[in-house]
Amino acid sequence: MRGFRRMRSSLRLAALAAILLAPSLHAAAPPPPALTPEQTRYLDQQIDDAFTRYHLPGLAVGVIEGGTVVYTRTLGERVAGSGERIDADTLFKIASNSKAMTTALLGRLVDQGKLRWDDKVTRYLPDFRMYDPWVTREMQVGDLLTHSSGLPEGGGDLMLWPEPNDFTRADIVHALRYLKPAYSFRSKYQYDNLLYVVAGELAAAAGGAPYDALMRREVFAPLGLSRCQVGAWDRDEVGNVAEPHGYIGGRNQVIRADDATVPATTSDPAGGIRCSLNDMLAWARNWLAPTPAQLQWLSPAQRAVLQAPHMLIPVSALRRQWDRSHVMAYGYGWRMADVDGHWTVWHTGTLAGMYSELMLVPDRRSGFVLLTNGNGDEARTVLGEVLLKRLTDPADTRGVAGYAALLDEAAAKAASGRKAPPLPDSAAMPPADPKALAGRLGVYRDPWLGPAAVCVRDGAVRFQAKRSPRLAGVVVQEHGRYLVRWDDRTVDPDAWLDFHDGTPVRLTLAKLDPHGDFSSDYEDLDFVREGGCD
Incomplete structure (x- = not known):
């Protein structure tokens, strides 16, 4: 009322x-x-x-x-x-x-x-x-x-x-x-x-x-x-x-x-x-x-x-x-x-x-x-x-x-007030090791974005959202944390991939730049692993 x-x-x-x-x-x-x-x-x-x-x-x-x-x-x-x-x-x-x-x-x-x-x-x-x-x-x-x-x-x-x-x-x-x-x-x-x-x-x-x-x-x-x-x-x-x-x-x-x-x-x-x-x-x-x-x-x-x-x-x-x-x-x-x-x-x-x-x-x-x-x-x-x-x-x-x-x-x-360390350069990060991701590779599903694959293609681990073709890129790593570097460099910012081991494995995302465009709402995603890669 x-x-x-x-x-x-x-x-x-x-x-x-x-x-x-x-x-x-x-x-x-x-x-x-x-x-x-x-x-x-x-x-x-x-x-x-x-x-x-x-x-x-x-x-x-x-x-x-x-x-x-x-x-x-x-x-x-x-x-x-x-x-x-x-x-x-x-x-x-x-x-x-x-x-x-x-x-x-x-x-x-x-x-x-x-x-x-x-x-x-x-x-x-x-x-x-x-x-x-x-x-x-x-x-x-x-x-x-x-x-x-x-x-x-x-x-x-x-x-x-x-x-x-x-x-x-x-x-x-x-x-x-x-x-x-x-x-x-x-x-x-x-x-x-x-x-x-x-x-x-x-x-x-x-x-x-x-x-x-x-x-x-x-x-x-x-x-x-x-x-x-x-x-x-x-x-x-x-x-x-x-x-x-x-x-x-x-x-x-x-x-x-x-x-x-x-x-x-x-x-x-x-x-x-x-x-x-x-x-x-x-x-x-x-x-x-x-x-x-x-x-x-x-x-x-x-x-x-x-x-x-x-x-x-x-x-x-x-x-x-x-x-x-x-x-x-x-x-x-x-x-x-x-x-x-x-x-x-x-x-x-x-x-x-x-x-x-x-x-x-x-x-x-x-x-x-x-x-x-x-x-x-x-x-x-x-x-x-x-x-x-x-x-x-x-x-x-x-x-x-x-x-x-x-x-x-x-x-x-504003930048000095945040006192944040400089953002890492995703282009300088080495590609993710498929062996290190064993048990985490596979097809995931988010309730609203739908399915996404984290799979090896042409020798590299790649992330691909099925219903959004531009949300695709190579998975790289820095200090044990994984990040997807988008193929289309007009998609900004790149996204951290955080795996949460369990049964099933969950996957959440976060902006490389926390102050990046709010429409890149990676933080609202909550993927659950459904199965292995084809």
Whole structure:
């Protein structure tokens, strides 16, 4: 009952916010003045600096002020060295910025009377089970969206990435019952992706059509997002597609290139949509300066629900220092925080070789979009901060160079604070001795990732997850401990293999770098040996 009261209270607040916001959503405002030559030169300089400093293959940036696009800039290539230039219609993976599109789809279904935010998930997905039966019974539609379900951070993400793999959305729904909670239901924020996949399946069940068909019909078409892609599509027919890159050996190289037919992915509702800069600017303007038609597309009441704080997020020291933030929260597919006295609503997206950011400053009807097809984590942090300061603190002129130095300083301080020994080099480790692993070689099974083999192939001990082809590598050793060094070096980090002798033998995994990507959730695996190698 406490959860229901909490949800009902959130909905009351959101409804009140909708009433208060409705006049401003309809109010006309004069267009902002065009950027001065000096302002344009400043933006050009900062974008050039970030592009060069962080060795990006391609970059697209757009700025909105007062509800109007006042600046766009594209640099670089869709494929490094190809001469195929990035432009405002080039498709990028927007990664987790897909989540807000999924929640907008759900909001559409609420407006249409096809579901309620406080409906139980099992009403639409009878096979849905969490590890705790009570949580299963109490989980509401809104709970899928706030990263407070009890799942560990990134729990189960190995069923989504690395792609391609053989896991379906039905597999995701079924596997949740095996993922042990890391905290109490609705008690804290821990980012997850699986429940957004569940949300996509729930939308399909309530909307009576597959997720990708609903997204195209209910979101892309009404908003004119003509280049956005979801589900399966033809790369060459659509054209103008940026490929992801890694900065390897001192140059940008394509990683995980698209085939001619881009398949639908299990992760689409959580992070699989692709859009262009023009699409993302149109999407942003729908939130900042909606037209009467757009307010019919999604009501002010549902807009307020989506962008209302539903779960608090701890404010980092860096955010307090840089942005003078006091509160941070998660809505439905959106993050939000106060920055320099302004309320901001935003999200980022991160996939291997693709980074994005969409920032809104609603009270100013302003924001920006940033898309890159390179490993641009630091570039996004630094350039995003510079673009944000133009809207919240124009007197801040530290620029890319200044914030890059601050970020480097913060990283160095964090590293020294951990006082951890340097990570061992997996490339220098000798291969595992098959004889030393006698009795441990064999086929193992994890309840949610499925089978994996630790067997001798071509004279070397290898680890291979059956349903995820990229989770494959040679087993090496250091001081009696074993580690799998992934064949695909874009899969990161490598994983320790810890055997637990008994009947049967168990196998657990851990990150070589404990601070590695949380989506490499090796720690949630618990393999049991089923038999010997073929």
